[in-house]
Amino acid sequence: MLKKKEILPALIILFTAIIAFWQIFFLKNELKWDAIDSFLPARYFVSEALRSGFIPLWNPYLSLGTPSYGDMVSVWNPEVWFVSLFTTYNNITLHFVFICYIFLAGLGMFKLLIFFKVNRYFALAGGVAYMLSGFMVGNAQNLSAIAGAAWLPFLALYYWQFLKDTRWKTLFSVLFFLYLMIFNGYPGLTIISVYLLFSFFSVELITLICRKKPWIRFLKFHLFLGVIIIFISSVLIISFIQVSPFIGQYNGGTLEWAQMHPFSPNSLITFLFPLAGTKRPDFFSTDISMTNIFIGTLTLIFFLGSLFMKKNRFLWIVTIFGIFSLLASFGAYFPIRKWLFNYFPMMDVFRYPAFSRLFMIFTVVFSGFYHLETLLTKKKIILKIITIIFLGFL
Secondary structure, eight states, X not given: OOOXXXXXXXXXXXXXXXXXXXXXXXXXXXOOXXXXXXXXXXXXXXXXXXXXXXXXXXXXXXXXXXXXXXXXTTTTOHHHHHHHTTSOOOHHHHHHHHHHHHHHHHHHHHHHHHHTTOOHHHHHHHHHHHHTSHHHHHTTTOHHHHHHHHHHHHHHHHHHHHHHSOSHHHHHHHHHHHHHHXXXXXXXXHHHHHHHHHHHHHHHHHHHHHTTOOOHHHXXXXXXXXXXXXXXXXXHHHHHHHHGGGOGGGGOOOHHHHTSSOOOGGGGGGGTOGGGGGSOHHHHTSOGGGOOOOOOHHHHHHHHHHTTSOOOHXXXXXXXXXXXXXXXXXXXXXXXXXXXXXHSTTTTSOOOGGGGHHHHHHXXXXXXXXXXXXXXXXXXXXXXXXXXXXXXXX
């Protein structure tokens, strides 16, 4: 729900999303690659089936028949069901859905910053920086990845709110956005997000125990949360178990497969030059869609300045997790992804390490704008950072 004072910022975010992606919104150009040859056919088939009055558990048109209910991002996706209530999910619908996700990503970051008492104008700028980041532009063809990026700020906001005010009202807010992330987002991003939430949970539980505060009720609520989300996700779990013998990656892929399309260290240059990734593919040694991490030069300056600022627990966790995710996004260029693949549950069932850079983008935007008001009073720090960046250009 939007508060009355959040309506105008929300409209500004929506207008900015439309202007930034005007070719998409006004249907002058279309999304490419996976959006058209993968997501659209699956969603169109599911939508037509739903509007005809049945759930499409089987797709007779693909490979002489396939169990479509095993598609983790189509058949059970609430986005497809919602759109199908009004119209068939077609090529035009897909492009408007994309714009909606861009808008929701910006709105989510705005609300997260507002929750942490950030100035409304700075929060608005943070929302825009996040929704127009390199991940959103570079991976625009992967609709489930964009959806996952849209739900991430909401999930972080309402789970942290739940940790600080553990009661039924906040619990159901977490459940709702966790459901959206699981059923609507890219599975890899969902898995990484769960690890982020587990980091929040672990630190908060240890803090409660060390401070000798009541923690049994805290655990009971989380147990209930876990049971409910497993129950809600049972349709996905059953589908996963039944089709996993026929889909190799569901049983865990090879390390080489999991490290396909990393965010190569050379791609770090896109922090400053976003279009650099569109040139010289041999230099970046990865897919063109995986090279962009741009969040705005000013946002980067704000983040670097924030490293010198005092941090609360949320910021410490987000910052450490973001940097760790950036290292994991390097794939074979750094041992973190291999370590996660070998020792952490579910880290062997998805590929594209570059998707992990989203969590670094999340960290940079949130931390940078969270500290901006304080940072503006520290002119010496800003001057030093600008000098360092200028020398880096040289």
